[in-house]
Amino acid sequence: MRTVIKLAVRYFYNTLNIIYIPMKHLSLTIILFAIFSFHSEVNGQKDLFSKAKKAASELKTSNSPNLTNDEVVSGLKEALTIGARNAVKFSSQMDGFYKNPTIFIPWPEEARTMKDRLTAIGMKKQVDEFELSINRAAEEAAKSAAPIFVDAVKSMSIQDGFNILKGADTAATHYLRTNTSSALQKSFSPIVREAIEKVKVTAYWTPLVNAYNNLPLVKKQNPDLESYITQKAIDGLMKMIANEEIKIRTQTSAQVTDLLKKVFGKK
Structure with a gap:
């Protein structure tokens, strides 16, 4: 299991062009937290971008968003x-x-x-x-x-x-x-x-x-x-x-x- 985690972490560093540092002095918990946090952040950014794009589209097609009922x-x-x-x-x-x-x-x-x-x-x-x-x-x-x-x-x-x-x-x-x-x-x-x-x-x-x-x-x-x-x-x-x-x-x-x-x- 540790070997799999190490390979995953090495791949993670290589993908981001960061120099790999041996993980033996780090807690396994921290490693897992870092990996899952990264993926959560990426997915969150994708979701945020999707929502922003939808909102922009709705704003663009809206007739007059600041109108009052009386107007x-x-x-x-x-x-x-x-x-x-x-x-x-x-x-x-x-x-x-x-x-x-x-x-x-x-x-x-x-x-x-x-x-x-x-x-x-x-x-x-x-x-x-x-x-x-x-x-x-x-x-x-x-x-x-x-x-x-x-x-x-x-x-x-x-x-x-x-x-x-x-x-x-x-x-x-x-x-x-x-x-x-x-x-x-x-x-x-x-x-x-x-x-x-x-x-x-x-x-x-x-x-x-x-x-x-x-x-x-x-x-x-x-x-x-x-x-x-x-x-x-x-x-x-x-x-x-x-x-x-x-x-x-x-x-x-x-x-x-x-x-x-x-x-x-x-x-």
């Missing part, structure tokens, strides 16, 4: 508020819906056959005018949409905030859509109704639907334009808000307040 929620509310206002600004201007392929409102899908038949009998001009009118209605309605979206984010909780912060680049917009859809529909519908009257959508629609319904062998059409335009307008504004959210999360130029910089600037 997270306030920052996300601010992002949604700014995003909603920018979305309203761009979509409510002339051609904001009509010439933006992302949010353009097409002829109602359920009445697509009606559109094709009317175009075929020489009413393309009237068909195009109607399509323009429903986009004009959405643009008009969008002018009053910002306060509705701003009010909708007031109920965001702390847990909601952290989930959104760690989520996808459009997580806040998804939260807004999921949690406020019914309220938005209810609040936005009267605004759309006024816009429909203002831009005279029905003046373009009524002659078209009457002309189609008088054709032989066709299924009568009369889609709910108010509901259709309301939903499409909300969908379009949500898409615009999502685009603004992506900018705020990924572009420092869009982080226009100190709070936004703190919440999103370290991503």
Whole structure:
């Protein structure tokens, strides 16, 4: 046994380039303690390095480790508020819906056959005018949409905030859509109704639907334009808000307040 220990100690010294000193004057206990201490220290250093590496990795991928609960929620509310206002600004201007392929409102899908038949009998001009009118209605309605979206984010909780912060680049917009859809529909519908009257959508629609319904062998059409335009307008504004959210999360130029910089600037 002593021979094995001596060989182990000699190997230990040779590995560390230390001059070997005969061990006969040292206690066997000290020798064993030295060997086991060395191995324990090496293993401990490996474990410490592994933990440090993991902590560094977590720190690197953390969004903003020094944020308070209030800052997270306030920052996300601010992002949604700014995003909603920018979305309203761009979509409510002339051609904001009509010439933006992302949010353009097409002829109602359920009445697509009606559109094709009317175009075929020489009413393309009237068909195009109607399509323009429903986009004009959405643009008009969008002018009053910002306060509705701003009010909708007031109920965001702390847990909601952290989930959104760690989520996808459009997580806040998804939260807004999921949690406020019914309220938005209810609040936005009267605004759309006024816009429909203002831009005279029905003046373009009524002659078209009457002309189609008088054709032989066709299924009568009369889609709910108010509901259709309301939903499409909300969908379009949500898409615009999502685009603004992506900018705020990924572009420092869009982080226009100190709070936004703190919440999103370290991503």
